[in-house]
Amino acid sequence: MKKHAVSYAIIRFQPHVETEEFANVGIVLVAPRLGYLDFRIETKRLARLTKFFDSMDARMVRGVLRSYNTELTRIRDLAGHKGDGQGRFEFELRDNAEHLFHALTKDREGMIRFSDVRFAMTDSPTTKLQDLFDYYVRRNFAGAVYREGLLEKHVRGLLKMRDLGQNFKPMSFSDGLYSAKFPFVEVVGEKPLKVLKPIFLGQDEPTRILDHGNKWLFTIQRLKDRLPPDVVMAVEGPTDNGKPRQAFRQAVKLFQDHKIRVIDVQNEDELIKVAEGTPTGRAPAPLLV
Structure with missing residues (x-):
């Protein structure tokens, strides 16, 4: 052309x-x-x-x-x-x-x-x-990968500030054919007990939100026999209402339907409870408003 x-x-x-x-x-x-x-x-x-x-x-x-x-x-x-x-x-x-x-x-x-x-x-x-x-303007130059890097930095800084950073480390899991790396895995001794995964679900297009959510849902389901039983997704959603928010709600519900805990990554109290092992419930209400 x-x-x-x-x-x-x-x-x-x-x-x-x-x-x-x-x-x-x-x-x-x-x-x-x-x-x-x-x-x-x-x-x-x-x-x-x-x-x-x-x-x-x-x-x-x-x-x-x-x-x-x-x-x-x-x-x-x-x-x-x-x-x-x-x-x-x-x-x-x-x-x-x-x-x-x-x-x-x-x-x-x-x-x-x-x-x-x-x-x-x-x-x-x-x-x-x-x-x-x-x-x-929208700063979509690296999409979810870039935004999730910022979310990981936020979580890492919070854990360090609360003297919890030493409890979590990055770790890869594999079934021999498929593998994935998680930035925050709580390890006691040599046994992984919990996965905390920040995930960005605030894309402008509903399809991209659902695609990204489904990608991580597939990853967790594929590796569920290798992962620790406690998997927590710390999510950031769209700032506006409308179809992106509807897609975000559906993505959160899919995680919850598969027994995956979902928390708001900007809710520092909730994040600390998860890091300390305090029961938090399945999802804070603001996620689905």
Whole structure:
């Protein structure tokens, strides 16, 4: 397929000019030869922003981004392939998209700023735009593997802080053909007694949530004769409601139906109870809300 040159800039939320701190909130992209101009901006998953800029009211943050989303929609429509609004310009449609892009991304004062313009080649500007948004805003550059690495670091730090780190170590289990490594296995003497596995089930797409949950369910079922009897999944789920949350609930229920304990990885009290061997029940209610 034919490759097209595209230019793009990262949309940044920078409420405090004095500190120069910012967060990536979107992407705007133009393919000049196609007259294509489009954008993606985050208007729903704002917990990261409100936690980072904790002095700002969450409603204000949401209002700023939604207003800018409306403005970007208006600008995109001016550069649309149908030619709506073109009568007010003296340049061609292709020039219109590129002109609007460069006017939009000029450095200016305000809470919304742009990165330097960057360039790429692609056979699908729409796909490239979504990929860039997933990478720079949703930070899906390594998917569940990356997020689970962060969760493991969180659990490791908590165990160490509570002087429980020496009780757990990474360990691999195998049935001769299939093997898997678990980051936290409680070992007494030389006998493994418990598996604690952080798992990320907060992907944007329901299919990816269920696929990842089923992958680890298969692993545990395949190796159940080699694993200790107490297997605990410490999970992180989606921040938003909707279909991803429904898929998350189903994944949790599948674990529970197979006698696998499920806890919230962000619930430090629950994690410590598990590490210390205190009974915790099968799953905390907040997981399934």
